[in-house]
Amino acid sequence: MSVHPDPDVLAxxxxxxxxxxxxxxxxxxxxxxxxxxxxxxxxxxxxSAMEAAEWLEPxxxxxxxxxxxxxxxxxxxxxxxxxxxxxxxxxxxxxxAAAAGVLAGVLGARLWTPATEQAxxxxxxxxxxxxxxxxxxxxxxxxLVRTPTGMELAVTTEPLDPGSGFLEVWLINTxxxxxxxxxxxxDNTSGVFSVSEALxxxxxxxxxxxxxxFDDQPTHSGDSLVRGELAV
Amino acid sequence: xxxxGEAEARxxxxxxxxxxxxxxxxxxxxxxxxxIYTIAVRSLESAADAEDVTQQVFLAAWTGRHTLRxxxxxxxxxxxxxxxxxxxxxLAQRYRGGRVLEAVPEVxxxxxxxLAERLALVHEVDTLPEPRRxxxxxxxxxxxxxxxxxxxxxxxxxxxxxxxxxxLLHLRRRLEGSE
Numbered sequence: 001m002s003v004h005p006d007p008d009v010l011a012x013x014x015x016x017x018x019x020x021x022x023x024x025x026x027x028x029x030x031x032x033x034x035x036x037x038x039x040x041x042x043x044x045x046x047x048s049a050m051e052a053a054e055w056l057e058p059x060x061x062x063x064x065x066x067x068x069x070x071x072x073x074x075x076x077x078x079x080x081x082x083x084x085x086x087x088x089x090x091x092x093x094x095x096x097a098a099a100a101g102v103l104a105g106v107l108g109a110r111l112w113t114p115a116t117e118q119a120x121x122x123x124x125x126x127x128x129x130x131x132x133x134x135x136x137x138x139x140x141x142x143x144l145v146r147t148p149t150g151m152e153l154a155v156t157t158e159p160l161d162p163g164s165g166f167l168e169v170w171l172i173n174t175x176x177x178x179x180x181x182x183x184x185x186x187d188n189t190s191g192v193f194s195v196s197e198a199l200x201x202x203x204x205x206x207x208x209x210x211x212x213x214f215d216d217q218p219t220h221s222g223d224s225l226v227r228g229e230l231a232v
Numbered sequence: 233x234x235x236x237g238e239a240e241a242r243x244x245x246x247x248x249x250x251x252x253x254x255x256x257x258x259x260x261x262x263x264x265x266x267x268i269y270t271i272a273v274r275s276l277e278s279a280a281d282a283e284d285v286t287q288q289v290f291l292a293a294w295t296g297r298h299t300l301r302x303x304x305x306x307x308x309x310x311x312x313x314x315x316x317x318x319x320x321x322x323l324a325q326r327y328r329g330g331r332v333l334e335a336v337p338e339v340x341x342x343x344x345x346x347l348a349e350r351l352a353l354v355h356e357v358d359t360l361p362e363p364r365r366x367x368x369x370x371x372x373x374x375x376x377x378x379x380x381x382x383x384x385x386x387x388x389x390x391x392x393x394x395x396x397x398x399x400l401l402h403l404r405r406r407l408e409g410s411e
Contacts, residue, residue, distance in 0.1 A: 007401050008394070008397050008398060008401070011396075011397035011398065011400045011401050012393070012397045014400060015393075015396055015397060015400065039404065039408070040400055040401075040404060043400060043403060043404055043407070044400060046350075046353055047353070047357070047368070047372045047400075047403075048372055049350075050350060050353055050354050050357070050372060050373065051350075051354070051373070052354070052369075052373050053270060053351055053354040053355070053358075054270070055266040055267070055270055055355075055358070056266065056269050056270045056273050057266060057269070058265050058266070058268075058269040058282075058283060058286050059283065061283065062265070062269070062283050062286050062287050063258075063261060063265070065283075065287045066257075066261065066287055066290050066291055066294075069287070069291045069294075070254060070257075070291075070294060122324050122327060122328070147320065147323075147324055147327075148323070148327065149320060149323070152320065162298070162299065166298070166299035167299070183313075184299055185299075186292060186295075186296035186299055186314065187292065187295050187296045188296075188299075191317070192317050192320065192321065193317075194316075194320075214301055214302075
């Protein structure tokens with residue numbers, strides 16, 4: 001096997017330059033360089049497709065709200081929750097119409113979408129309790145929710161101890177061998193993760209929360225804290 | 233591999249945030265709040281909801297700081313990841329609020345993950361050091377030829393090509409981590 005080409009050379013090839021014969025031969029035989037080249041080509045394609053962005057500056061109240069939040073303790077709530085009723089995202093005139101009930105329905109349907117495009121409200125497809133492996137203590141639960149934008153896995157637990165690392169959520173295949181990471185339980189008690197329906201269809205149904213170390217090892221540590229199987 | 237001071241600065245910033253520095257949070261806000269807020273405004277089409285989401289993202293980053301990996305790419309990726317979840321939550325709240333009819337076209341029009349990824353990429357290009365930023369912007373946003381870029385920036389064509397190649401490697405490291 002010839003020596004790996006310089007990253008600059010791979011990048012130039014990804015940008016359309018014809019590789020020298022030696023480089024071309026190497027790329028045909030070296031999986032690692034071919035993988036790198038493919039990733040660089042994808043990125044170049046993304047760059048070619050990008051549009052200029054107008055960056056919007058958040059108003060000063062946002063940072064002020066964060067500072068207030070920092071002062072109030074370890075788990076501060078934002079100043080205003082988006083759950084709080086008022087539909088602020090509607091233009092005022094339409095908010096008025098919304099108050100008029102039926103009219104809003106008719107108006108909304110006419111203005112924005114034909115009835116066939118309406119997505120269903122989020123729907124819980126399956127859920128399971130999450131229990132410790134040794135003594136089956138229930139410490140949390142996981143739900144699979146179908147939302148208009150795709151499947152989500154919502155995990156909530158009692159505060160779990162990440163030790164010196166962090167908590168990672170996995171979907172383990174019912175074959176007991178294969179598994180995929182779905183994300184990090186950032187605050188050690190809850191998280192919502194996008195998951196693909198195809199994955200669940202292939203048997204990845206066992207929700208597992210493990211304790212991982214900051215060791216750059218992407219594989220499961222083997223240190224599972226809780227687990228539960230979704231009956232899909 | 234060329235030295236990347238920005239990568240080291242980001243790694244240090246993540247490390248400082250992880251150990252509880254409020255200054256580090258302020259610096260992260262200074263660097264990435266425009267990205268997060270813009271993603272939120274364009275996904276939610278509501279300034280008020282976008283303000284809430286932006287606030288929640290940085291507060292969540294603070295409360296979850298212990299879980300942050302101190303690598304150069306971890307912090308922006310993590311912030312964008314939290315933003316996606318909060319945006320999805322906000323959209324879900326709208327549905328639960330019985331405003332399905334009104335909310336549907338927005339969801340259909342702005343598929344949040346793609347938008348977030350695209351904006352994160354543009355943001356990285358916008359924060360590249362000069363003249364690399366101008367070279368990439370002219371090449372990719374304005375479809376200029378290498379020769380045009382060379383003429384307008386008064387650089388040799390070979391230098392333009394080298395900025396494009398190294399810019400690509402640079403962005404890959406920032407977006408995907410040091411693989």
